[in-house]
Amino acid sequence: LEIPVTILNVNDNSPVFPQGNLTVVIPEDTKVNTVIVPREEVSASDADMDTVYCELITVTGTDGYFAIKGVNNPTIYLQKALDFEKFNMTTLVLYARDRPVGSSDPTNTATATINVHIEQADTKPPWFKPCSFVNTDNSICISSGYTGTVNIYELSTEPLRLQPGPLFAVDPDYLINEKIVYSVVGGNAEKIFSVDSDTGNLTMKRAATSLDSYSLQVMAAQINNIQKYAIASVEIKVVGKNNHPPYFEKNTYYGTVFVNLVPGSFVFQSGNLSAPLKITAADDDFINV
CATH class of the missing domain: 2.60.40.60 (Cadherins)
Incomplete structure (x- = not known):
């Protein structure tokens, strides 16, 4: 007696990531659209041979910087230019599920955590x-x-x-x-x-x-x-240097004048009637002047 037996594949396995937790280090000046986590490091497999659907979740405050290319076998890439002063590390969570989002069928899931560390780059002038x-x-x-x-x-x-x-x-x-x-x-x-x-x-x-x-x-x-x-x-x-007041070079000057001179006539030195009287002052702030 031959009894044919058909074994039905039941969805009883969850997706599995190659690593449940991984760390990547990227420079601050990494170009937009650069892949930071390649496909082979985050592609989940399913023993039930189901198609795996992925979704990337980022920490609040770093939304928009990272994204995935491809829903089934994704790569993670940089979507927005980094700034070390804004944040120098963040955590990404990659969700994998064996049914599409919104499906009413029983769904198995898995997660992989990606810790991203950002290295400061020489981007600014002095x-x-x-x-x-x-x-x-x-x-x-x-x-x-x-x-x-x-x-x-x-x-x-x-x-x-x-x-x-x-x-x-x-x-x-x-x-x-x-x-x-x-x-x-x-x-x-x-x-x-x-x-x-x-x-x-x-x-x-x-x-x-x-x-x-x-x-x-x-x-x-x-x-x-x-x-x-x-x-x-x-x-x-x-x-002009101005640490000292000016001063006369002599305390007293002596001169000689003649009677009946018109205004504007010279006053001569006492004892030297051929030399006009000179009254001079000095300032130690200007010793060479």
């Missing part, structure tokens, strides 16, 4: 400090410039004191913190000023000889990429 942010995501910070004064005819041997503080720039990609070098790129035609390439200290090479103002342009650039740079204005005003 910022002169202090500076003010000019956009809502605080990615651009502009310095209002620096001011200072020097005395005429005086060669300062110390770094110039500037307001609101020393000439100083930082790499806003703070984990990279690339070395910054300084140079004067404008406003220094007379070569009076010099900047230390390492520290940014502004010094004098020679004294100023006129009561002018100098509008210097100082550049701070990354040593590994001069195209990442910032420019700050430095306004230096030359002023």
Whole structure:
């Protein structure tokens, strides 16, 4: 007696991911549409030979940055440009089910957790400090410039004191913190000023000889990429030194005049009728004048 037996495939197995938990590390400057998790790492299989349908869930606050290509055998790709300052890690959850969404049939599911770590990239030029942010995501910070004064005819041997503080720039990609070098790129035609390439200290090479103002342009650039740079204005005003009051060189002057002279006639030195009387004053702020 032969009895044919037909074995029916019952949906009694859940989908299975190759890994239930995986971690990926991607640079901040990864290009949009780049695949960050390949298909072979997140393709779920089903022992019942059912078609597997996938759905990606992201953590609140990072919606829109990552997505899947393909519902059945997906890859995970970057959908929106990253910003390390906004977030540097997130968690994605990939759901797999053996029935389409909305199906009334019994459904088995599985999940895979993807931990995404973002590495800071060298994306920003230097910022002169202090500076003010000019956009809502605080990615651009502009310095209002620096001011200072020097005395005429005086060669300062110390770094110039500037307001609101020393000439100083930082790499806003703070984990990279690339070395910054300084140079004067404008406003220094007379070569009076010099900047230390390492520290940014502004010094004098020679004294100023006129009561002018100098509008210097100082550049701070990354040593590994001069195209990442910032420019700050430095306004230096030359002023007359005024630490001492003027004084007469003699306490008493003696002169001689003749009778019946017309107004405007000379007064002569006492004892030397051929030399006009000179009254002179001096000022220690101008010893060479």
